[in-house]
Amino acid sequence: MDRLELEERIIEIARSFGASLKSLGLYPAHHPIIKKALSRSFDLLSSILQMKGDLALAIADETLVFEGTPIFQLSSSEELFVKTLTDEGIEGLVFHQGLTEEELVTFIDTIHQMRGKGLTGDEIQDMLAQNGVVHVTVVTPEKVEEDEDLSKAKEIYENALSVVINVMKDIRLGKIPSGKEARKVVHDMSSMLRKNRDAMLALTMLKNYDEYTYNHSVNVAVISLSIAESLSIPETEKIDLGIAALLHDVGKTQVALDLIRKPGALTLEEFEEIKKHPDEGYRILSNMEYIDHVSAKIVREHHMGYDLSGYPKPEPGYRMEPLSPIVSVSDCYDALTTLRTYQKPRTPREALELMTKMAGKSLDPAMVKVLIKTLGIYPIGTMVRLDTGEVAVVSAQNPEDSTRPKVIILLDSQGKQLEFPIHFDLTEKDPKTGKFVKTILTTVNPLLENTDPSRSVA
Numbered sequence: 001m002d003r004l005e006l007e008e009r010i011i012e013i014a015r016s017f018g019a020s021l022k023s024l025g026l027y028p029a030h031h032p033i034i035k036k037a038l039s040r041s042f043d044l045l046s047s048i049l050q051m052k053g054d055l056a057l058a059i060a061d062e063t064l065v066f067e068g069t070p071i072f073q074l075s076s077s078e079e080l081f082v083k084t085l086t087d088e089g090i091e092g093l094v095f096h097q098g099l100t101e102e103e104l105v106t107f108i109d110t111i112h113q114m115r116g117k118g119l120t121g122d123e124i125q126d127m128l129a130q131n132g133v134v135h136v137t138v139v140t141p142e143k144v145e146e147d148e149d150l151s152k153a154k155e156i157y158e159n160a161l162s163v164v165i166n167v168m169k170d171i172r173l174g175k176i177p178s179g180k181e182a183r184k185v186v187h188d189m190s191s192m193l194r195k196n197r198d199a200m201l202a203l204t205m206l207k208n209y210d211e212y213t214y215n216h217s218v219n220v221a222v223i224s225l226s227i228a229e230s231l232s233i234p235e236t237e238k239i240d241l242g243i244a245a246l247l248h249d250v251g252k253t254q255v256a257l258d259l260i261r262k263p264g265a266l267t268l269e270e271f272e273e274i275k276k277h278p279d280e281g282y283r284i285l286s287n288m289e290y291i292d293h294v295s296a297k298i299v300r301e302h303h304m305g306y307d308l309s310g311y312p313k314p315e316p317g318y319r320m321e322p323l324s325p326i327v328s329v330s331d332c333y334d335a336l337t338t339l340r341t342y343q344k345p346r347t348p349r350e351a352l353e354l355m356t357k358m359a360g361k362s363l364d365p366a367m368v369k370v371l372i373k374t375l376g377i378y379p380i381g382t383m384v385r386l387d388t389g390e391v392a393v394v395s396a397q398n399p400e401d402s403t404r405p406k407v408i409i410l411l412d413s414q415g416k417q418l419e420f421p422i423h424f425d426l427t428e429k430d431p432k433t434g435k436f437v438k439t440i441l442t443t444v445n446p447l448l449e450n451t452d453p454s455r456s457v458a
């Protein structure tokens, strides 16, 4: 089937949908006139689904869009269909393989019944599910709302990035940087995390960067603040912690750059040099305005280790700042899940497993537990295979059931990349059987799946 043929079939489908909607004003859904019109479009739709797995249609400016190209030659029937969807605020439809003729009839009937009721996207999807329509996904602007949070989160992330870059630049130029901007951006991060934690955390999964230290610093701040949120740490302490996390590696400005960027293992002397960065960081933060002494102490202690076996070596009986372990576990988690020249990234799950082994030794066991609780069993950004064979990336947690997060399906059951990634809530049940529609089978390594989880949040 070539593109032209496909388009012709889509136009015919839209036409019969429109004609059926018109007839539904006069006849019930199971009237032969409607059944006949929809039976033809069901055959056409089935042939497309068989070939492509899914059929995604977008609606933009009252025009049907297929694979990025608008389909213009619509007659009044097709237009009625498109207009109805536009009026209801529907921006796209995805038909999935497995769709039955009965479902299609119910789908059109449901669209007819909800006309003019001003339902939200979730309400439309719920109504469809209640009526037994599970193979059609409705795309609505609710995602746009989510996107607004995401773009705000991105803006804050970018600001935090420039704060780290500027602070480190000032230090390299021999200036004493101000902590004012760091304090402000940590405030913004903290309120964004309260508003939409998942949007902020999703950004820490974008791991394809050129300059490791800057993104790493922001990620550690986001993760540390999320942990602090889980622990209900008071706001002022939280800000001091966030500042420490954001600036935890600024001491690396005092270590030769080629050493920091060196691929492969370090020699003993080189490692001794790197080990100076927490003390250097402490010295720098202690001289900065708008920075509390506790932040400087946390920076000094971020590699000290729960069992105090790390660096710098503390004097006997040394007592660490209670907030330091938060930065240590966040630092460890972000480093493990990031691709470095000398290390392939671990999946979030592998990282948490490894950290569980480190708990009680270099990492505080209680804090590792809080990290796991904060990020969930399937942290945002985890790639998973569903029992349908589809591959998805975890996009948000479901507080009621951590084994059933919200996901974005990226690959179909044949391993083919979807044109429109599908947002899906794994707590969704088939109303007929009462069983979950899709379930996580296993986690997968993005490197083996030829797909990039960050695509869904980019």
Ligand SMILES: [Fe+2]
Pocket (backbone or CB within 6 Å): 248, 249, 277, 302, 303
């Ligand atoms: Fe460090």
Ligand SMILES: [Fe+2]
Pocket (backbone or CB within 6 Å): 216, 248, 249, 331
């Ligand atoms: Fe670090």
